[in-house]
Amino acid sequence: MKTKNIIIIGNKSNAKLAHYYYTNDSEYNVVAFSVHKKYIKDKEFCNLPVIAFEEIEQRFPPKEYDAFVAIGYTDMNNLRKKMYQLTKAKGYSLPNYISSKCSFLTNEFIGDNNLILEDNTIQPFVSIGSNNVFWSGNHIGHDVKIQNHCFITSHVVISGFTVIENNCFLGVNSTFRDDITIKEYTLIGAGAAIMKNTEKESVHLAPRPVKLDKKSISLKI
Incomplete structure (x- = not known):
């Protein structure tokens, strides 16, 4: 039984996955998505409204709704960090x-x-x-x-x-x-x-595979 409501911050693949997991494996009911106004291309995502982040607390007060920042690793995770900090500053709990x-x-x-x-x-x-x-x-x-x-x-x-x-x-x-x-x-x-x-x-990469000058069907395996 769903006992709490949550807004997902984001409108890309990570947000879609967060919606799936919260819907199917949590006590939360996802009610909306939110991104900054300039990034809203469609009014709905996963059949739920997309709300401008600048206005989110008016529609969904932090005392009544939780939020979850579902953003990938863009800019070495700095974009997710920024939105996490902005969402907390609005007073939302982030489960x-x-x-x-x-x-x-x-x-x-x-x-x-x-x-x-x-x-x-x-x-x-x-x-x-x-x-x-x-x-x-x-x-x-x-x-x-x-x-x-x-x-x-x-x-x-x-x-x-x-x-x-x-x-x-x-x-x-x-x-x-x-x-x-x-x-x-x-x-x-x-x-x-x-x-x-x-x-x-620092950046650390593993050695890359070597491509042999042979056809796979010529090998006896």
Whole structure:
């Protein structure tokens, strides 16, 4: 039974997914979407009204409605960070979405506006800040600390006692050894194996596959 109402901040694919998850796996009823007036192209999205962010509190007062910022990793998560801060400044509570199909085993601190999708394993003693995205199927090892405004894609493995600082992007199938620090604004590409601390705003890419000068049907496999 739906007992609370929520507005989703955004009108792109992440907002569409947030609408699906909140509708099908939460106590919340999604009532509208909201973006700044200049970004409104259609008056409806997912059959719900799109309200100008500048006017949202008049239509949906913060004392009666919660909000969720559903924006991707644009500008190393800075756009989502900006909208998170603006939405909080309007007085809205920003609940976490934690999938009922993930293994969430920590009792440590967790902030707000986190999106944690299905098949994540969050081990004991993990602490999580605010406004992070955990796409499907990640392993977050014991005693890991995730700060704020990070985007963790899919099938990422973060080993115990590692710290992920603010505004990091962790690509698909990236791996992190234990007890290291990933400094803020680090970008980790798909498949990269990180074995030591990173530097602020650094970029780490895995070796790319080599294309052989052969046809697949000529190989004996």
